[in-house]
Amino acid sequence: MKMTSLKMKQILEERLSNPAYRTSYKRDKDTFRVEWEASKQGITITLPNVVSKYNQRGDQAIEELVDHVTEALRIMNEEHELTGMEKNIFPVIRATSFATETNTGTALVCKEHTAETRIYYALDLGKSYRLIDELMLENEGWSTDRIDEIATFNIRSLANDYKKDTVADNDFYFVAKQDGYDASRILNEAFLEEMKANSTGELAVAVPHQDVLIIADIQNKAGYDILAQMTMKFFAEGRIPITSLPFIYEDKKLDPVFILAKNRPEKKK
Known part of the structure; x- marks a missing residue:
């Protein structure tokens, strides 16, 4: 039937x-x-x-x-407290088109990140997590700076194991631990700096969806094309898509780029 x-x-x-x-x-x-x-x-x-x-x-x-x-x-249907759950608070990356308030109209705690992405904060509950809203902070007497500091510290504590793939002399690294915070690892500056220090070309990163962070050591023009195609494919297939635009990581900054076929990327204006 x-x-x-x-x-x-x-x-x-x-x-x-x-x-x-x-x-x-x-x-x-x-x-x-x-x-x-x-x-x-x-x-x-x-x-x-x-x-x-x-x-x-x-x-x-x-x-x-x-x-x-x-x-x-x-x-x-549960009341959730933040005090005593500090180790379970993590940042999550979402597209700038993602809602900034709950269905009941309470503002979600969030912070600007790039032109394409925004940082939210999650209370990990084991099988799932809850995005932290302003009411939760108010009830605890917490500041936005405090939640950001705790979440940033916790993301650094997660393992950054990756798989490596080399295509046309360009190295691609994939972090996909499936713990809900793969894309969030883009906020681990120490990890990005380590990858930058070990790269020989230009370092690019991408967060096409929640469950993957792609880091690329770009050596030639083909590398940009491969990264663009890869990011678009992941973006289309992701359960929680974020952005199909990769970023160039330089001077501790992330610049979204349009990657043009056979050309070096142009920075998004």
Whole structure:
């Protein structure tokens, strides 16, 4: 039997059945929403996307979705404290188009990074994390500077293991620990300085999506083309895409660049 949005809706209603939840379906948008009855906080699921994943991966796609939704709803319904959880606070990189407030209108704690990226802060909860908002800081009496200092310290404590690939005399390094903070390692200045010190060409870095940091030791024009294609491919495939533009790392600064075929990149104005 062919899977349809309505059939998927029925499956999700059954799998997410809970007397504390309220579910609804919007036919015009083909979306299914599950939320806490009391707080109205919840998640909206685009059904055609789930059907597409189901057609590719079968029941496993539904299992993963139900796990993610259940975990997200659990987190929404809990009170989280920062004091005593300092070691679990990390920075996360997002695109500048990413929301700056929660669904309930509370401002998320964030900081400008580059023209393409912004820094947010996450409280790691094991299987998932929660982005830190202004209300959480207010309740703890914490400043933005304090959360930034703690998160920056913690990102330096993570391992920076990478895989290396050499193409047309250019070296590419991939950090992909799958811990949720791969792209965040771009904020580890000591790591970037170490890579810069060991590079023989121009150092470029890219954060196409949350789960990878690409560092490239560019030796020739072909290197820029390869990096551009690689970054675009990762960006298109990423679960949480960030930016398809790589950066040149020079003098402890990150400059987004447009990479033109067969040419050295031009810095973005």
